[in-house]
Amino acid sequence: MSELKLMKGNEALAEAAIRAGADAYFGYPITPQSEVIEYLMAEKPFERTGMVVLQAESEIAAINMVYGAAGAGKKVMTSSSSPGVSLKLEGISYIAGAELPCVYANVVRGGPGLGTIQPSQADYFQSTKGGGHGDYRQIVLAPASVQEMSDFVRDGFDLAFKYRIPVLILSDGVIGQMMEKVKLFEPIPRLTEEEIKEKYPWATTGKKHGTERRIITSLYLDSNEMEQHNIKLQKKYKEISEKEVRFELIDCEDAEYVFVAYGSSARIAQKAVRLARAKGLKVGLFRLITLFPFPTKQIQEMCSKGMKGFLAVEMSAGQMVEDVHLAVKGCAKVEHYGRYGGIVHTPEEVLEAMEQKIIGG
């Protein structure tokens, strides 16, 4: 029997780390995601499953602990909020370069700089277009509910190990701070050292006499080698783009206009869809679940079936809208709407933007 609980998004994320059989969480507190480490410290999984929970001296230390543990084949996680994630990105680039698995969460707050502790979605570029240096990608999952804050930790680890890639759970202050009903998944046992050795031939589990050296590195001084490594990475990203796109369509069957949104903006847009339908407007919602890979093909298909307009709704000055433009390629109207800097748009504002910018525009 799975358990029903009323939990904050941040708490659900933390509980899911324990249940997913994580070996370690390394973190550093920052609002609005401090409940993650607070919950883990209160739950003391180190006494039950042996999972390490450690508050590092900084975000940079925490991400490099993740790098080290991931290299040893461990299931390892960290989390932070925007300014803290910026600090972690050097490490993420190394982890991507060295092809290691990890899950990390960004509970986004308003920026730039130290910004505000209120919710925002202005880290889309950072999350999907690199953030750190080099030609790397990471899988980005965007939960829109407390349930998904829990489920995406389990799914994130599966993807991270399947592709040996960092997986980012991108939420924001709304999803992190709100409480909802959550059905917790059955705990998955942590792997033993023997199981890790057997399952992950790349992991540094201790060299024995007569066995091959396993080297975890992102350094290739020979440019030809570096290019080959990059080609290999690109092949992996292409495979992910083809196989791992996730999205949800709400009221799109007969829709003439759609909101494109993710996370808390998708929830707000869903309410705007209801308000629109009550007015007799044929409006639907394309909810992105993966931000990378982006559902380019699926949006293109909507275009070719005659969708008249797309309104990208995001709590930023317009970031995801660029990817919608790239998918639509001028065959339908595309506009952006969003409040930002810590202000959350209302369903009424979102509907008004649809009416003015797309339907009547």
Next chain:
Amino acid sequence: MTEELIIAGFGGQGVLSMGKILAYSGIMQDQEVSWMPSYGPEMRGGTANVIVIVSDERISSPILTIFDSAIILNQQSMDKFEKSVRPGGVLLYDPNGIIRHPTRKDINIYQVEASHLASEMGNAKIFNMIVLGAYLKIKPIVKMENVILGLKESLPERYHKLIPLNEDAINSGLKNVKAFHELN
């Protein structure tokens, strides 16, 4: 059924925990719930509010500006949220400390003297449960047995001995809610 409610007052009045108990009560009867608090500097200014949604359906936006009901527990919140109740909706408030009473004629307005009743019962902390009782009299969206189960779930085990006191407070609210302005 979908009920979209805002509870607003001072920090320390039990606004957030009242919302949490209501949300847990909804879970106990298999409904969808969301609980979205104000956080950060807003709270440090002394006011606290939480949006609670209880529904038979999947909940869309956890953040709203128009509500079916508002429970208002201080003047600042009255000034801010009286206009946020949808026409025909419900506003419940404790007149204690209210100088500018609500004036709208297109909503149902009720009063409960919760702070007064709480001090009569000798425990200021059960204030929020009196208010919850009053609200449930007007809007019986959750069954009383599920409220008690909700209390059990949201209170740490060491406080379970206080459940009968909380139950008395809810009953006091149920009995003492008064209509201030009711639509026909």
